[in-house]
Amino acid sequence: MPVDDDKTKTKAQSKDFYYILGVSPNASTEQVHEAYFELNEKMGPYSEAAQTDPETQQRTWRDIKTAYETLSEPAKRRDYDKNSSVFRQTTDVRALWTKVTSGVQNVVQTQGQTQELKGAAGKIQPQSLEMELEVNLKEAVKGCRRQIVIQDPKACEECINLKPVNRMQCTTCRGVGYFTVERTLDIDLPKGLYDELEIRKSSQGKWDMRANTYGDLILKIKLAKHPVLSVLGRDVSVNVPVTLYEAMLGAEIEIPTATGRVVMKIQPLTQPGRVYRLKGLGLAGADQLVTVDVLIPQQLTAEEVVLFRKLKELSKERSPRESLFTNVQQIS
Numbered sequence: 241m242p243v244d245d246d247k248t249k250t251k252a253q254s255k256d257f258y259y260i261l262g263v264s265p266n267a268s269t270e271q272v273h274e275a276y277f278e279l280n281e282k283m284g285p286y287s288e289a290a291q292t293d294p295e296t297q298q299r300t301w302r303d304i305k306t307a308y309e310t311l312s313e314p315a316k317r318r319d320y321d322k323n324s325s326v327f328r329q330t331t332d333v334r335a336l337w338t339k340v341t342s343g344v345q346n347v348v349q350t351q352g353q354t355q356e357l358k359g360a361a362g363k364i365q366p367q368s369l370e371m372e373l374e375v376n377l378k379e380a381v382k383g384c385r386r387q388i389v390i391q392d393p394k395a396c397e398e399c400i401n402l403k404p405v406n407r408m409q410c411t412t413c414r415g416v417g418y419f420t421v422e423r424t425l426d427i428d429l430p431k432g433l434y435d436e437l438e439i440r441k442s443s444q445g446k447w448d449m450r451a452n453t454y455g456d457l458i459l460k461i462k463l464a465k466h467p468v469l470s471v472l473g474r475d476v477s478v479n480v481p482v483t484l485y486e487a488m489l490g491a492e493i494e495i496p497t498a499t500g501r502v503v504m505k506i507q508p509l510t511q512p513g514r515v516y517r518l519k520g521l522g523l524a525g526a527d528q529l530v531t532v533d534v535l536i537p538q539q540l541t542a543e544e545v546v547l548f549r550k551l552k553e554l555s556k557e558r559s560p561r562e563s564l565f566t567n568v569q570q571i572s
Contacts, residue, residue: 366455
């Protein structure tokens with residue numbers, strides 16, 4: 241049976257995703273992420289709530305996931321904001337949703353917040369400035385300080401009081417009515433950055449002449465490619481080659497991380513492809529995954545050949561291919 245997309249879309253818009261996550265409509269993507277992770281601990285599949293009341297937990301968690309998946313993606317969020325703005329300004333509907341989830345006291349608070357938003361709706365809101373900022377892995381893990389240049393519009397004092405037709409003769413702004421001035425801004429970026437993270441700096445963006453104030457500055461983090469390390473989600477990963485002897489006997493080896501070299505211990509009899517996890521060396525407190533590649537010698541001396549043959553004679557291991565023939569006999 242075909243699904244009615246309009247009805248499904250309307251149903252999704254009938255819930256206030258901002259309220260479900262406990263964030264304001266102006267919340268940054270970083271704040272949306274933080275709210276989701278906090279709710280995951282309280283209401284996620286492995287939380288105490290899932291053990292106490294699984295039916296309610298599953299129903300609530302579906303709403304939380306839907307809200308997060310929508311608000312964490314800029315395109316989906318813009319579409320949601322566009323199509324649900326009328327709903328989110330409807331106090332009665334939002335109050336009903338609040339009553340079901342959080343009780344009467346939160347209903348009163350929500351009504352007050354909604355009325356406050358309505359009162360501010362008539363003001364001209366300054367336009368935000370979005371900028372992409374590339375950082376390397378070290379800067380992402382440890383944080384950094386960056387200097388950026390913003391071009392602010394400034395009203396032309398020579399023709400600000402003239403009629404538009406007379407402004408065309410202004411030699412200062414050439415009739416535009418304003419010109420741009422550069423402003424240098426020092427930005428402290430916190431540790432724990434990751435790709436596509438959005439950081440909002442309130443009132444630090446471009447000057448908006450209509451609103452007569454500065455808009456917000458939205459920094460979109462872009463993670464630069466590392467020559468050795470890879471990124472999987474928020475985990476950092478690296479393939480590390482080790483010799484046959486190190487894998488068999490165990491060893492302490494140096495490995496590269498986002499912030500420098502560290503010493504890692506390899507257990508004896510480490511198999512090719514084994515993954516070691518180094519806690520806290522990834523992005524935003526995640527881990528670094530170290531995959532071991534065991535290298536087979538490409539050349540052997542005559543003495544090494546003798547020793548390897550001796551080891552083969554001493555070995556009590558059965559052929560690793562026996563199971564292949566056993567399985568074949570069972571199905572033939």
